[in-house]
Amino acid sequence: GSILATMIIHTTGNLSYFLFPVQGTLAGGIFLMILNVAAALAVMLFAGSELKTDFGGQGH
Incomplete structure (x- = not known):
């Protein structure tokens, strides 16, 4: 998760x-x-690309 979003x-x-x-x-x-x-x-719009989260569950 994102500390910023929290x-x-x-x-x-x-x-x-x-x-x-x-x-x-x-x-x-x-x-x-x-x-x-x-x-x-x-947060998603302005920092979403920097969050580096993987919501697809692939775990790369």
Whole structure:
């Protein structure tokens, strides 16, 4: 896995918890999910080629 992706997901979770303390509501949970997906997509788009992960399971 990617440490960068893990750090970004963790940071967005912490940031959204303090900025938008509505995690007890459906809208808060959906907003957190959107932030997490956006962060993951940003890492994949901007650093995906540098991650050197093998999702095919070939183990080269």
